[in-house]
Amino acid sequence: MDGQTIRDRIGQKRVNYNSKFDSLIRAISKVGASSQSGQFSSFGPIYETFMYAFIIGYRIGISKPLESGERTGFNDFADFKPTPIRDFVLMLLLNKSEEFGFKWVDLENASEETINTFVTEIIRQMEGYANTGFEYLQNKWENENMKFRNPFVFVNFIEELI
Amino acid sequence: MTTEEIFKEVLESPEFQDIFGISKSDLEQASFDVKSSYPVIEIVKAIIIGYDNHRDKNTIFQNIQKQIMQF
Amino acid sequence: MATTIKSISFKNFYNYYGNFEQNTYRFKEGINIVNADNNMGKSKFYNGILWVLKNQVYDSDLKQIVDAPSSLKKMASGKALNEESHFEMGIKITFTENADKFSVSKIIQFTKTEDSWKTNEKMDILQTIDNKDIPILDLADKDKIIKKIIPLELMNYALLQGESMEKLVDLSSHNGLSSTIEALAGIKNIIEICDICKDLSQRAKKLSNDKEKEINITNNRISGLIQEREGLEQRIDSTHEKILIYKTELSEATKKKDNLEALLLNAQNREKYRGLKKNLQNEIDKLKDRKNEYERNITSMLFSESAPWLLKGLEHQITSFSNNYKNFIIKLAEQHTIEKLAKDPIILLLPPDSPDKSSLLRMLEREKCEVCNRPAPRDSEAWKHINMVMQRPRLTESSNKNDFSSFYGGIQTTVSSFLNSIPKISEYIEKYRTTIDNLEDEINQKEEEKEIAKLELLNAGGSENYADTSDRQSISDYTLAEKTIEKKKEDIKKAEILIKEWNFKLKKNEEELKEINANSEIKNYRDFKDMMYCVESIFLNSRERIFDEILKSLEINANQKYSELTQGNLSAGGKLNFSKQVDGTVQVCIKNINDGELTGLGTGFQRMKQLSIIMAIISSKIGNKRFDYPFISDAPFSEFGDNFINNFFKIAPNVFSQSIIFIKELYDPNSDDFLNDLGKKILKKMENGEIPGTFYVNVIEEKADTTNLITRNKCYKF
Numbered sequence: 001m002d003g004q005t006i007r008d009r010i011g012q013k014r015v016n017y018n019s020k021f022d023s024l025i026r027a028i029s030k031v032g033a034s035s036q037s038g039q040f041s042s043f044g045p046i047y048e049t050f051m052y053a054f055i056i057g058y059r060i061g062i063s064k065p066l067e068s069g070e071r072t073g074f075n076d077f078a079d080f081k082p083t084p085i086r087d088f089v090l091m092l093l094l095n096k097s098e099e100f101g102f103k104w105v106d107l108e109n110a111s112e113e114t115i116n117t118f119v120t121e122i123i124r125q126m127e128g129y130a131n132t133g134f135e136y137l138q139n140k141w142e143n144e145n146m147k148f149r150n151p152f153v154f155v156n157f158i159e160e161l162i
Numbered sequence: 163m164t165t166e167e168i169f170k171e172v173l174e175s176p177e178f179q180d181i182f183g184i185s186k187s188d189l190e191q192a193s194f195d196v197k198s199s200y201p202v203i204e205i206v207k208a209i210i211i212g213y214d215n216h217r218d219k220n221t222i223f224q225n226i227q228k229q230i231m232q233f
Numbered sequence: 234m235a236t237t238i239k240s241i242s243f244k245n246f247y248n249y250y251g252n253f254e255q256n257t258y259r260f261k262e263g264i265n266i267v268n269a270d271n272n273m274g275k276s277k278f279y280n281g282i283l284w285v286l287k288n289q290v291y292d293s294d295l296k297q298i299v300d301a302p303s304s305l306k307k308m309a310s311g312k313a314l315n316e317e318s319h320f321e322m323g324i325k326i327t328f329t330e331n332a333d334k335f336s337v338s339k340i341i342q343f344t345k346t347e348d349s350w351k352t353n354e355k356m357d358i359l360q361t362i363d364n365k366d367i368p369i370l371d372l373a374d375k376d377k378i379i380k381k382i383i384p385l386e387l388m389n390y391a392l393l394q395g396e397s398m399e400k401l402v403d404l405s406s407h408n409g410l411s412s413t414i415e416a417l418a419g420i421k422n423i424i425e426i427c428d429i430c431k432d433l434s435q436r437a438k439k440l441s442n443d444k445e446k447e448i449n450i451t452n453n454r455i456s457g458l459i460q461e462r463e464g465l466e467q468r469i470d471s472t473h474e475k476i477l478i479y480k481t482e483l484s485e486a487t488k489k490k491d492n493l494e495a496l497l498l499n500a501q502n503r504e505k506y507r508g509l510k511k512n513l514q515n516e517i518d519k520l521k522d523r524k525n526e527y528e529r530n531i532t533s534m535l536f537s538e539s540a541p542w543l544l545k546g547l548e549h550q551i552t553s554f555s556n557n558y559k560n561f562i563i564k565l566a567e568q569h570t571i572e573k574l575a576k577d578p579i580i581l582l583l584p585p586d587s588p589d590k591s592s593l594l595r596m597l598e599r600e601k602c603e604v605c606n607r608p609a610p611r612d613s614e615a616w617k618h619i620n621m622v623m624q625r626p627r628l629t630e631s632s633n634k635n636d637f638s639s640f641y642g643g644i645q646t647t648v649s650s651f652l653n654s655i656p657k658i659s660e661y662i663e664k665y666r667t668t669i670d671n672l673e674d675e676i677n678q679k680e681e682e683k684e685i686a687k688l689e690l691l692n693a694g695g696s697e698n699y700a701d702t703s704d705r706q707s708i709s710d711y712t713l714a715e716k717t718i719e720k721k722k723e724d725i726k727k728a729e730i731l732i733k734e735w736n737f738k739l740k741k742n743e744e745e746l747k748e749i750n751a752n753s754e755i756k757n758y759r760d761f762k763d764m765m766y767c768v769e770s771i772f773l774n775s776r777e778r779i780f781d782e783i784l785k786s787l788e789i790n791a792n793q794k795y796s797e798l799t800q801g802n803l804s805a806g807g808k809l810n811f812s813k814q815v816d817g818t819v820q821v822c823i824k825n826i827n828d829g830e831l832t833g834l835g836t837g838f839q840r841m842k843q844l845s846i847i848m849a850i851i852s853s854k855i856g857n858k859r860f861d862y863p864f865i866s867d868a869p870f871s872e873f874g875d876n877f878i879n880n881f882f883k884i885a886p887n888v889f890s891q892s893i894i895f896i897k898e899l900y901d902p903n904s905d906d907f908l909n910d911l912g913k914k915i916l917k918k919m920e921n922g923e924i925p926g927t928f929y930v931n932v933i934e935e936k937a938d939t940t941n942l943i944t945r946n947k948c949y950k951f
Contacts, residue, residue: 003640043532052535055543082538087647091554092547094644104557105564108635115635151528151669154535155542155662162546163419163779168426171779175771182767205768209426209433219432226433230761 001115009116010090011078013123016071017050021134024141025049028148043154046074047081051089052154053133054126058092059161060136063128077123093122100125165214169194172206201233235331235861236381237262237891242325244340245310247277253325259951263886263925265893268900268912278895280308281324282392282865285339286383305341305352318345328863330381334361337379383862393847393866411819414783414850423776430769437765441758448752458746465739469732476728483721484818490714497711499693500704506690507704513683517676524672527665540654540661548655551648558641565638583622593623784811784819791821791849797884798845798877809842821846844881848888864889875911882915882924892926906930906949916949927951 017025029043043049057063080086097104102118110118140147140157147153163171173192178184182202192203194211205226212222243249243256250256258267267278280290284301290308292299301308309322323340335358342353358375359366369375383391415421442459449455535543588596588604596602596619602609609615695704747759788811795809807823814820823842864885878896885892899912907930908916918924928949 001635001637003637003643006635006637006640007643048532048536052543055547082536082541084538084647084651085536085541085543087644088541088544088547088550088651091644091648092550094641095550095553095557104561104637104641105568107637108565108568110635151531152666155531158543158545163422168423168775171423172771172775174778175774177767177771177774202764202768205764206771209429209768209772213422213426213429219429219436222429223433223436226765227761 001112006115006119008078009119010122011076013077013119014073015047015050015075015077015080015123016066016073016127017046017053018066018070018131018134019072020070021138022072024134024138027141028137047079050074050130051080051085053137054089054130055133056136056157056161057129057132057134059158060132062132063125064131064135065124065128066131071127077126089126090122093125096125097122165194165210169207169210172210173203178202201230204229204233235890236383236863237329238382238863238893239327239329239334240325241278241281241893243278243281244324245313245320245322246281246324247308247310249277250310250312253323258929259927259948260891260893261925261927261951262891263927264882265891265927265929266899266915267893267895267929267931268897268908276895279392279865282326284308285324285326285337285379286388286392302354306350309341309343313343314350319343326382328382335359335378335381336361336366337382383865387850387862391847391862391864393844393864414780414787414819420776420779423772423779427769427772427776430765430772434762434765434769437758437762441755441762444758445746445750445755448755449750452749455746455750458742458749462739462742462746465735465742469735469739472728472732472735476725476732479721479724479728483718483725486714486717486721487814487818490711490718493707493711493714497707499695500707502693503690503695503704504708506686506693506695509686510683510690513679513686517679517683520672520676520679524669524676527669527672531665534661534665539650540658541651542658542662544651544655545658545662546655548652551652551655554645554648558645561641562638588622590623593619597623781813784813787811787846787849791845794848794884794888795842795845798880800876800880809845848884861890864892866892866894878911882918886925900930 025046027042029046029049043052077086080089094104097118100121102121107115107118137157147156150156169192173189178189179186182200184200184203188198188200192198194207198204198207208226208229209222212225217225238260240257240259242253242258244253245251246256258265276291276293283289283291283298288301289298290301290304291297292304292307294307305322306314309320313320313322319342321340321342323338325336325338327334327336329335338357340355340357342355344351344353356375358369358378360369360378361367369378415424442463445455445459449459535541592603596609597616600608600610600616602615602619607615609619747756788809791811792809807825809821810824811819811821821842899908899915901907901909901912906913915924916928919926919928930949
């Protein structure tokens, strides 16, 4: 297997978020039909919201992978845009790949099955960090809702975690 | 204004001297008590007195006609 | 015949809750000041006097004078209406006229019915003779006594409402200043005599004409001339009538123009401020749109391709990844069985075919490294190194199953551009925040400016819901009035020319008739007719002469008052000029030194002009008559500075034997005695006798909404 193939494999994976964050996501994404979306600053497509939550969760440093049954799929990873940021996300996960049990050098000699497990795990960890991020946002939404009226709310959340 | 005041004021009009040729001293001497030799002065008196006595216009006119006849 | 008001008392009248004894002001000759702020019963006081003298009050909601009977409930104390089911509302004025004492009480009895109030009016007038109060019962006598307070023809000048009326004195109406001058001069009888003379001359003419016809009934020429004369006289008469109509129309148009002038200035101002408001609103909307766009773009800045704010502070991750990639390459090499290459891992890091084989050969032949530009003599360490690089095996020669280095390499290439841009993100965010803040500041400033424009609009009498069309209508009405004035003046002029022509023809006609008809009997009639016309003209001219004399003396007197009032003012106020107009009215304008009209004077000067005229009229001596009535004025000073107020108090006692002035400009709600510095000064002058009179201050007893206001007074000086 070469580099392009593994890239494609990762790209074809469907990404999920925890279903319990459905209303939150719709509240802060334009894709949602929430009538309140005009009042608050909001993201565009769900993958943007997802990548944002991922970055939050990654900065917090905790990954809480999804349990089965509590997932809502939205896009394949390859759909994520813009491409440089998508690659950055991948980069961040690859930086931690040893933590979830995969060394780069070992992958060179790994079987197809192992590679597939690796690909699944990448996505799983991605979802895990995003899960942490969504939890964080949900908490803010419930307890500090007024902050969402500030157009810089999402920038502020990031700066709080630096 | 009293009738005296009106009379004196009216006699200041230039017409008496310019049109009727009445001298200034004759004008100064004119009064309600003494009959003037000038018809116009008598007419003026008749009108003022007639007004003062609340006479109607017809009466005043007839009075004036009588005055003129005497001239 | 001097009238002096001794006291004014109120009972449940507007803010004056309670009985007469609780709301009494005792006045003297000199200046009587009632000092009070807005809503403290000041203009209601004035309303009381207006009610007694004219059965009218000023309605501050409708902003006009209304008949009192239609406004009784508004006049009654709110507290009394709320708390009582049966009460009396009224005013009592006691005054003296020379040695006679009078008391006038006007009262309305209120009785509550199921859903409204029943009212009953009574007027009690007493005359005090030998210390006994004798009731006056005859209605005509009652009316006479009330008019002793202030006569009707002087009411407009002796009873002044300040702020709420556009004009203090109606100088432009046909019956305005002209009729007042006539009243002052007492030339009412001469006017009536002129009327009689007109009738007499008409009779003389008829007599003469009838006689002529009678004698010359058979003479065609004479009949023809008589007919012609009658025709001319008819035309002259009807044209005279037309001229009267034109003069009335001219007067109405002039009045309209003057009324609109004040309105126009405000209308133009209102249009100006409306326009300003609109422009500012447009600018605000544009700024808000820009700001919104900036705010909307924040999330897209998070995901910008060049410097995504999302990745702020994560540049170290790129470095980590680079290191990881480097280590990966090293480890990979370690797995290969080429020992030499393992010792010099740096070579492994060179991309394949870099440098290319031909370049490496050339370097070996020339014995020079082209990378560092240093000699590499044959068999030296440098030369051996170059040789080793040329001979290094391809990593693709490995035996691994997978080859992910291009995967990692691809990612590295993509993210490397962020290495330079991520550190700058803080700066970008800061700039963005500042831009939005600046827009916010700009919006706030424009909103403030818009607020100011709105206040100016309200000050100019506009409202936010005011239809634009009203102002445009005023502006077009004004233009129409101006055009009408010009047209009517032109019509009058043309008519007068026609009359002149016809008079000329008439004269010729008369001369011809005289020539042909030299009958002595007719001559007598003609002479009589001529004399009667002459007498008529004499009386008319006398009337004009007297009027002009009064006007002149009024002008002199008014100018004297005007200069006394404006003394000490920084800007020159000009001179008052009284001129008789074509339509019989009197116009007063302010002229500068060169006799040009002085424009651009503020409302203050306009009011001073009017006040000077009023003072001149009131203080005029005509013949042996002197009008001595109370001058009652409600705050004419709102436009004036301290200087004027001082001047006024200096000259007023010489002009009016008694004045009652309601003003707020001496009021300071925060001071213990409710007086500001000027108020304290004036009170001091009163206490040491410099200004004779009394000084009252109105206070509000209960602070509540206007339904429950109670005004009480404190007498500072009696």
